[in-house]
Amino acid sequence: MIDAEITFRKLEIFLCYMQEETISRAANQLGISSVSVHRALHSLEEGMRCPLFTHKGRNLVPLPQAHRLAEHATEVLSKMHQGIDETRQIAGIGQGRVRIGTLYSLTLDTVPKLLMGLKLRRSELEVDLTMGSNSDLLHQLEHQKLHAILISVTDSDVDQHQYEVLPLFEDDIFLAAPKLSTLSDRHSVDLRSLKNEHFVSLNEGFATYHGFQEAFKIAGFAPKIVTRVNDIFSMVNLVQAGVGYTLLPGRLIHAYRDSIRILSLSSDYQMRQTIALVYAHNQQLDPNLLALVAEGRMYARRRSEKR
Structure with a gap:
């Protein structure tokens, strides 16, 4: 021996x-x-x-x-x-390519800033970007089709013995209404006042869908959902067209504040999403992931300082 x-x-x-x-x-x-x-x-x-x-x-x-x-x-x-x-x-580790999964809604601000910083750190690195729902991205990470994912997390979503979770920011949920809605801008909205209104929703598996369901459980009624979609931008377009109301994370407000109405929810329905970078514990020393994590920490710090 x-x-x-x-x-x-x-x-x-x-x-x-x-x-x-x-x-x-x-x-x-x-x-x-x-x-x-x-x-x-x-x-x-x-x-x-x-x-x-x-x-x-x-x-x-x-x-x-x-x-x-x-x-x-x-x-x-x-x-x-x-x-x-x-x-x-x-295993696809340490090569000149990294596969990142993200929620659609994070492509407006978070993903571009992370990728710009990542390219400054590792200019030769190529990034494959996959967009999908929370559940779909977690499934792809578990089956090693993605190196890291940007999703909304709760304590029950991710096995923290198997995965590393780096929180980036917390996001409030708002009511999105058509521009011609008669709701008052001066008061927070009680969802029970919308019992007879139409709603549009994401399909099951998306983080915002679960918050949507929880909010209406608190309100004590099932909303009249006229259509379900597979990406958050299509959902906002339907609100713009006057098809119905929906619940929307705050990260989309700046992009759509001129085309739809964004209203606060009353205290009974207020909720938050924690957006985090998730990757396998056994890949935490991969140079590409180390660069991505470093950029994620910088992004989280800048978000925190702006509060």
Whole structure:
């Protein structure tokens, strides 16, 4: 059996020393302390159960067996690096392409800013963007079709033992009404006053759909839904056309404030969505995801400072 003291890291330090010939130069090359280099070489000798060096003053002079070990260590480390690269390539990790999933509504502001920052960090990176519902994006992440997703999360949505969750911002929900609606702008809206009105809705699986259902449970009636759609922009277009009312996250307000009416909900129906970046825990050291997470933290900080 190979002794536990013999590790890939120690072999890397050993090879660097064999090339640089002094502990100080090896330490500078590796970005570690001279003490760490000395300890690694001494520990490697213990694991090998034979001397590798003889002392000449403060220098360690390699013995013939050290040169033989270096030959095999070079081959082993080269093969292992190749194996790691091929394994990660099959998994789609660390390559020049990253697959990101997002809610449609985040493409107005959040996604463009994240992607612009990501390209500044890794200019060579190509991004494949997939848009879909909360449930669809989670499914694709679970089946490794996406590297990371931008969704609305609750504690029950994501297994935090399996996934990393980086909250970006919280978003309030509003009532969206046709421009010609007679509702007053001065007061928050009680949904019970709209019992006889028509509504448009997203299909099941979208984050806003679940909030829609919860709000009307509190109101105590089932809304008259005249049509359901698969993207939030189509839903807003239907409100613009006067087809009906709907509930809308605040992130869309600036884009549509001139074409529809955005009204606050009364306190009984007020709710928030937490928008977060979600990715697999076992991929958190992937360089592409590290860059995306760093940009996500910057975005979250800027949003927080604007409040």
